[in-house]
Amino acid sequence: MATALSALRLDPQRIRTFGSKLRAWYRRNARDLPWRHTRDPYAILVSELMLQQTQVSRVLDYWTRFLTRFPTLHALADAKERQVLDAWAGLGYYARARNLHKLSRAVVREGPRAWGDDTGPLLPAEPAKLRRLPGIGAYTAGAVATFAFERRASLVDTNVARVLTRVFAPRLQPKRSRDQKRIWAIAEATLPRTGKATWTHNQALMELGALVCTARVKRCDACPVRMVCRSSDA
């Protein structure tokens, strides 16, 4: 870990400042998004799948309607694929809906025993186990682990990749798959200790990328971490 930090030239003091400023900003400026009020793993999972390559504004209505129509994993598993696709109609990337449906039948059939925990929830809390389910990749596994189970897990999406590279490693290029591994290492190295703080931290990383550290027109003047940012001290 110390080697990882030094290889990336990440100063612990800098990391602490970044995290505390980031989370303080989030508490004051975060949007009020409905999936941030729940810890239901199924509801969180649906939101994460819908949000893949899809803007928040377009997901809002779909998410509410989908959960009304299919309130639980069991309800979803009982539905026909046709019904699930109908509820998804207009969102695009329909493989997400088919995978979600398959996933629901898999976990309902095998139950928590498949994760080695008879009494636990239907969905596993560990990223490595979530990762095995259809439609769940590295990002979504981390997202469900932290946002539903409040685990200390890292996650990297396009927002997080952009924020972390600009702040800590401006020379990395998020689109290069080789650099992706380094970005995940930075995400891991800058994570808070506890799961509760990690929930806020990860939400805040994505929120900063969505509202301030945006892809096209950056708003560095409004950025809470510009004093520790390697891209803004020019």
Add this chain to the structure above:
DNA sequence: AATCCGGGGCT
């Protein structure tokens, strides 16, 4: 490593 998958919004 590169392509494909949808549709809408932004510049």
Add this chain to the structure above:
DNA sequence: AGCCCAGGATT
């Protein structure tokens, strides 16, 4: 017209 958006599966 081109790029971007809470990615993942397939080749």
